[in-house]
Amino acid sequence: MTHPPRRADTLFQDVWLPEETRRIRAEVREFAQDVIRPVAHQLNTTPESKEAFPRNSDAMARAGLYAIPYPADVGGRGLEFPTLATLTVLEELGYYSRGLASALYDGQAILVGKTLEKAPAHLRNKYLPALIRGEFVGSFATSEPEASTDLSVASMQTVATQVAGGWRINGRKRWITNSAVADWIVVLCRSGERLTMLMADMHAEGVSVGKPDLKMGNHAQLTSDVVFDNVFVPDDHVVGTEGGGLRVALGALALGRMGIGAIGVAMAQAAFDHAADYMCKRKVFGQELARMQHWQYLFAEHAVGLEQARSLYQKAGYRYDVEGSAEVEAAMAKLVGSRLAVDVARDAIQVCGAYGFVRELSATGELMPLESIYRDAKIGEIYEGANEIQKWVIARNIFGRAYTG
Numbered sequence: 001m002t003h004p005p006r007r008a009d010t011l012f013q014d015v016w017l018p019e020e021t022r023r024i025r026a027e028v029r030e031f032a033q034d035v036i037r038p039v040a041h042q043l044n045t046t047p048e049s050k051e052a053f054p055r056n057s058d059a060m061a062r063a064g065l066y067a068i069p070y071p072a073d074v075g076g077r078g079l080e081f082p083t084l085a086t087l088t089v090l091e092e093l094g095y096y097s098r099g100l101a102s103a104l105y106d107g108q109a110i111l112v113g114k115t116l117e118k119a120p121a122h123l124r125n126k127y128l129p130a131l132i133r134g135e136f137v138g139s140f141a142t143s144e145p146e147a148s149t150d151l152s153v154a155s156m157q158t159v160a161t162q163v164a165g166g167w168r169i170n171g172r173k174r175w176i177t178n179s180a181v182a183d184w185i186v187v188l189c190r191s192g193e194r195l196t197m198l199m200a201d202m203h204a205e206g207v208s209v210g211k212p213d214l215k216m217g218n219h220a221q222l223t224s225d226v227v228f229d230n231v232f233v234p235d236d237h238v239v240g241t242e243g244g245g246l247r248v249a250l251g252a253l254a255l256g257r258m259g260i261g262a263i264g265v266a267m268a269q270a271a272f273d274h275a276a277d278y279m280c281k282r283k284v285f286g287q288e289l290a291r292m293q294h295w296q297y298l299f300a301e302h303a304v305g306l307e308q309a310r311s312l313y314q315k316a317g318y319r320y321d322v323e324g325s326a327e328v329e330a331a332m333a334k335l336v337g338s339r340l341a342v343d344v345a346r347d348a349i350q351v352c353g354a355y356g357f358v359r360e361l362s363a364t365g366e367l368m369p370l371e372s373i374y375r376d377a378k379i380g381e382i383y384e385g386a387n388e389i390q391k392w393v394i395a396r397n398i399f400g401r402a403y404t405g
């Protein structure tokens with residue numbers, strides 16, 4: 001597949017980003033170009049199966065990418081702005097494969113890794129270095145068949161019951177990223193009238209995992225049901241405090257949401273670049289599409305959207321690094337980035353016509369990227385808190401809980 005010039009390099013100026021973050025962008029871009037780009041079409045179009053799980057986590061670990069979000073005491077890079085850097089990694093990986101970025105970085109490094117940062121010292125100090133070295137695959141499980149957006153105690157059906165020396169888990173989790181190949185899972189359970197997060201061994205007796213779901217997009221991100229049948233978890237595998245599981249889950253999800261915003265920017269930029277290049281070459285009625293004011297103005301609007309969405313995820317990450325929270329910015333970054341990805345992918349396909357709609361052109365063997373970007377973009381508006389929930393978070397910050405609930 002040919003890759004057009006990256007318009008962001010001339011349109012978007014990283015004038016205020018710390019030198020540290022710019023270095024990370026350059027480093028990860030080189031990795032993504034060398035390692036992900038050659039297999040991107042295959043990752044983005046091969047239907048889900050255990051065999052098709054992207055085994056790129058080893059290469060990512062060897063390149064030190066999993067060290068970027070973490071402090072030096074667990075083998076991380078100890079960056080001054082780790083969240084900003086982590087989101088930049090997601091944009092660079094997601095430019096070529098959204099599924100891979102979601103599964104192996106947003107899922108592994110943010111949802112699992114940032115949850116483990118809240119684990120007791122003996123778990124944190126053992127498993128975070130192992131995650132950074134790429135020694136295990138992890139899953140993060142809050143969603144269930146009947147509860148996902150609503151993570152209230154009343155909705156949660158997976159139950160952890162205290163027994164001698166630990167807990168027994170019974171229940172079913174659904175849509176669990178990486179579970180088909182995972183070694184460990186952090187799982188949110190009802191424990192009495194509270195929710196508790198436990199770290200369970202995926203190879204323990206009583207754990208079974210379904211076949212990967214066949215989805216509209218993000219094929220490189222395998223999701224499956226995980227069933228817990230009286231699975232034992234020792235006492236010292238409670239992550240956070242007993243009864244404090246929701247706080248732990250929401251903490252990781254707040255960062256994950258910024259990540260979905262960054263991946264949205266990545267998809268939008270990739271579709272934008274492909275279409276802008278095509279518009280300069282394809283002639284209709286004797287002139288290039290890029291000469292038509294209709295398309296010039298539409299892509300000018302999308303350039304503004306990209307600037308806004310990128311600035312939002314960067315501000316969210318920066319504020320989180322400086323102040324330790326960025327709830328409104330995270331919600332805005334997720335909302336705007338994921339929506340932009342769908343909008344730009346749709347318009348990019350429209351201007352490329354049939355050449356946008358096709359995945360592989362039989363006559364020439366050419367591989368086209370827009371079809372998979374359009375399919376992959378949709379889930380960004382749904383997962384890690386549907387976009388309606390992001391609006392609710394923003395509204396809550398305008399009117400207060402007394403009005404919004």
Ligand SMILES: Cc1cc2nc3c(=O)[nH]c(=O)nc-3n(C[C@H](O)[C@H](O)[C@H](O)COP(=O)(O)OP(=O)(O)OC[C@H]3O[C@@H](n4cnc5c(N)ncnc54)[C@H](O)[C@@H]3O)c2cc1C
Nearest residue numbers: 140141142143148149175176177223382383384385386388
């Ligand atoms: C590819 C993929 C990967 C995933 N990975 C994981 C994972 O690793 N771990 C995990 O735990 N889960 C995971 N999920 C689950 C995902 O987070 C949920 O699908 C998502 O939270 C939405 O939940 P739901 O699908 O049950 O929709 P529901 O909760 O049933 O909501 C349906 C729709 O209702 C609307 N809605 C909901 N609440 C409100 C409201 N208050 N106001 C207005 N509208 C509302 C929204 O539009 C929402 O999309 C994944 C899902 C997919 C598809």
